[in-house]
Amino acid sequence: MVEVTADVASINTDNEKRDGHLQSEDFFDAAKYPVITFKSTSFKKGKTAGTYVVKGNLTMHGITKPVTLTAVAKTGVHPMSKKNIAGFKISGTLKRSDFAIGGSTPTAIVGDEVTINANAEFSKN
Numbered sequence: 001m002v003e004v005t006a007d008v009a010s011i012n013t014d015n016e017k018r019d020g021h022l023q024s025e026d027f028f029d030a031a032k033y034p035v036i037t038f039k040s041t042s043f044k045k046g047k048t049a050g051t052y053v054v055k056g057n058l059t060m061h062g063i064t065k066p067v068t069l070t071a072v073a074k075t076g077v078h079p080m081s082k083k084n085i086a087g088f089k090i091s092g093t094l095k096r097s098d099f100a101i102g103g104s105t106p107t108a109i110v111g112d113e114v115t116i117n118a119n120a121e122f123s124k125n
Contacts, residue, residue, distance in 0.1 A: 037058070042056075
């Protein structure tokens with residue numbers, strides 16, 4: 001099982017004014033919905049080597065929806081710790097309208113499709 005939590009207040013687009021607008025009631029409403037969570041329901045090998053299909057529930061803006069993500073895995077030895085590690089690049093696409101985000105903003109200004117990208121690294125202790 002994989003569980004990820006992201007703090008909405010950590011949105012950083014290298015533009016403070018835009019970050020503030022994204023955190024406002026117009027979009028994520030960070031004051032009311034401070035976190036985004038993902039909880040996997042399945043993690044299965046994909047069709048090609050080193051890929052996985054990750055299904056789970058994404059909660060954002062107070063709405064929970066099932067999503068399917070793709071994970072690409074690589075393993076190796078960490079150059080500094082010398083421990084065996086597994087790294088994952090996780091991605092997927094969703095519609096912001098499914099989560100009632102930015103409903104008053106036309107899709108001609110801000111697209112409805114949003115790409116999620118995340119990186120994770122795991123090591124044995």
